[in-house]
Amino acid sequence: MIEVKKLVKRFGLKTILRGLDFHVEPGEFVALLGPNGAGKTTFLRILASLSRPSMGSVKVAGYSLPNDSANVRARLGVVSHMPLLYPDLTAEENLHFYAQMYGLANYQPRITEVLEMIGLEARRKDLVRTFSRGMQQRLAIGRAVLHDPEVVLFDEPYTGLDQDASEMLDEVLRSVAAKGRTVVMTSHDLARAEDLATRFDILSRGVIAASAKREDFKDSNLLDFYKKSLES
Amino acid sequence: METYPDTSSYMVAGYIVSFLTMGIYVLSMYIRNRNLKRDLETLEDMDTNKKK
Amino acid sequence: MQSKPIALTILDILSVISLGVATYFALVFAPTELFMGQVQRVFYFHVGTAWVGMLGFILAAIAGIIYLINKDMRWDRFEVAAVEISTMFFFITIVLGSIWARPAWNTWWTWDPRLTTAAITELIYIAYFMLRAGIEDPEKRARFGAVYTLLGGISVPITFMVIRLFRTIHPVVIGNESAAAQGGFSMSGDMVTAMLVSFAAFTIIFIDLMWHRIRIGGLQDKVEELKLKVSM
């Protein structure tokens, strides 16, 4: 579903990603872990077509970036730590706007469906500025899956959420991921990532330093795996 | 206006300004160049020390 | 850093000589102008610096376009060099214009289209440096700088044409039959020679300064690169 070969990204003279290879099968849920400044967000922004690769090839859903970016964008949903929502519009209006931007036809039933999925049906007519951080983040997920994308990218979705809100978000994340989408998520939160993902990739110094499937290690040694791969 | 009006002080001022501006600019370029070369030397030293 | 090329040393010497020759032609060779006296002699440096200022301005806009197409940082260095040197020369142009205006029209400033356009160009340059100072990422800085020089390059000629519309109220300096009456003058053969010498001299100086400035730009990048390498 996602194929990245020899990806290099430079900001001026600083090299963030150095020949990164990355491969995701359809239906996988990959957690991208790594220390701050390893280039996780940069990598995700490249997958999201928001940033251009300096070198290397990136293919998402069968289309290569940046040349086929319009096709990729139509099949891609992104949730970042910022909500990407307009505070002065209601929840429904926000979804309405994005439905138009994605060229959806007859989107009204879909909007209702999405609002029910994320549990905000009752507050559809309320302004987003009155929402709590957790509700905004749920709505952001609703926004990202509105056009039923094949690939979903999550960039630190738990930033700024308390325990309850995180659990609620887990719920929504799972029901979204369960629908047979391919997911790539970056997170600091190893425990949460461990619960959700089927595969764990460690990004360190601009390359994938290690990769392991959930079934590869027996219960709860993701932390050890994480530490070991960063040391090597 | 049969005789030349005496405007030579303006002329002198004009040329002083011209040469001064160019001089300051060249000087600034010289200083920048010198500082960068010094930086480069220190950095190269640090780099070779690190490799040892 | 490779040592200074011989051609550059020759150019340095040539620049100093040509500046001397141009000064001689302006101060000694050219006849004293009848109506304004000695102050008219600033005219030769005034038009010489104005010419290279304009040259730098045009080159910067062209370099900006080339940078946007091929994203080669060398064109960014060229652009910055052109803008910086052009700023310096336009400053001289404006000050000399002002010094000339004082005895000629008894005022330190005239809203002559050329002089005003030069002043607005200078303001665009200042804005350009402020824009660059506000951006961390060198690649983005180069991109925005290129866009801005391009906008400036197109707006300045239109500015000149618009300001000319207001000329009914303001005197025109050269090239008008009533120019002399308003403080302009007509040029004799020797004056034209001195002017052409000044054009040639400033062109040589301009090329020399450009070369030095671009080398400094290269040196800066090298230092930045090494800093990153050492801090790694």
Add this chain to the structure above:
Amino acid sequence: MKPSAPSLLKATFAIVQKDLAAELRSRELLSAMLVFSMLVILIFNFALELNIDVRKSVTAGVLWTTFAFAGTLGLNRSMAVEKDRGCMDGLLLAPVDRSAIFFGKAISNLAFMLIVEAIVIPMYAILYNETRIFQPEFLGVLLLGSIGYIAVGTLLSAMSVQTRTRDVLLPILLFPVAVPVLLASVKASGGIITGAPFAEILTPLNLLIVYDIVFIAISFMVFDYVVEE
């Protein structure tokens, strides 16, 4: 329910509709622009002693200065809304052409500017008993000038919002580049107020049209470079 890239027109319209709906609800941007315009005109009144003789020659200048300053307020605000909560990324993630984003933002900015003008102009007319500004030619020049100013302003605000100095930088970037629109507009509208012959207005009017066309084209072409990474 497959997404398909919406047409340029539809995407542009969606952005405009979204901006207007949000503004209609909060009225933050318009009220700031309006109050600011009123204050500027009030200050001009005392600074310039706007009596009948003076008014004839300075009305165009006063109005354009006011609109130019109020315009930067609106442009800044409109782009900051997109940047602050990452909405710009949201727009860029949609499968729409980047020019739809430029035109969408430019049209909403123009709408805000025109709304402010539509309120300030009658106000000015009442305060100073100046009815000559209601001539269709005057309003036409106002529209042309606003279009050019907003086209460059939208592009530059997308740039300035990404810098460290942000809102401070926009007027510094915008004014020197927008000098031709402002001067040509002042010249043309001033001519209309003083009842100058049409031939005298024609040249600034032509320059205004040239500027509009050239800068809309350029801004639209380079907008990609300003938002991409």
